Amino acid sequence: MRIGELASQAGVSVRSLRYYEEQGLLTSTRSPSGQRHYTEDEVERVRFIQRLYGAGLSSRTIAEVLPCVDSPSERNSDEAFERLVQERDRMSRHIDELAQARDALDLLIDANRAHRAHLMPR
Amino acid sequence: MRIGELASQAGVSVRSLRYYEEQGLLTSTRSPSGQRHYTEDEVERVRFIQRLYGAGLSSRTIAEVLPCVDSPSERNSDEAFERLVQERDRMSRHIDELAQARDALDLLIDANRAHRAHLMPR
DNA sequence: CTAAGACCTGACATTGACGTCAGATGCAAG
């Protein structure tokens, strides 16, 4: 499939796919005329990359971690594996922070709701 | 207290404090010579603002929500309150996404660890 | 008084993941 097809299937822009390739997150075979071609598998790969971006990883970090995705069945570099664990932990900490922030908002909501309840009219 | 003191107590840069003021998140009284002065309370306010930034809210969103923080004991505009609830929900959804991403990383870690275990030497 | 350091305003620089545009080429349908 060509780049437009992959983009729509994975739900990202064509621009993003070229950017991912530039960042070493994605590879493509080229037709004689230079157009990029992808296999079906790339759809999932792109979706996974999107998840990592959504989880706050940078292109560089994703690139460092991808070897473990590409061949979990091989022994990859210790750095890649270490980075993977490290990012998982960072995400866990971030989740905790977010949960705390959300709880703070919940308290605020309750406080505000309390003062709204008994002024129902208007 | 002056701006440098607030900055160090709240753990942010002086630049950021001036930016917060510019964005309407923070106010200051000015000395005759024009220097900003703050009360102790502002420390907590800044820390709270930092939390919201950390939780992914933009300056504008924080500004929209702050009325509910400043006077939860009054009836604030419906828009402010609605925004507050809306952001809380957005955060909850984001937390779920992050948790899913983390679980995906956990699976990867397990898969990789499995292939590392039995090649212990080296 | 004077030097050092904190503060002021205003402006330009940075970073990352894209958007967008220009100009050229490729490809499928009539």
Add this chain to the structure above:
DNA sequence: CTTGCATCTGACGTCAATGTCAGGTCTTAG
């Protein structure tokens, strides 16, 4: 063949929070 849409490369634009710098004023210790 040609029209029109997809694709190519390369480059510049964007946005938000903050860094950084310049040139000037304030404050405080000695």
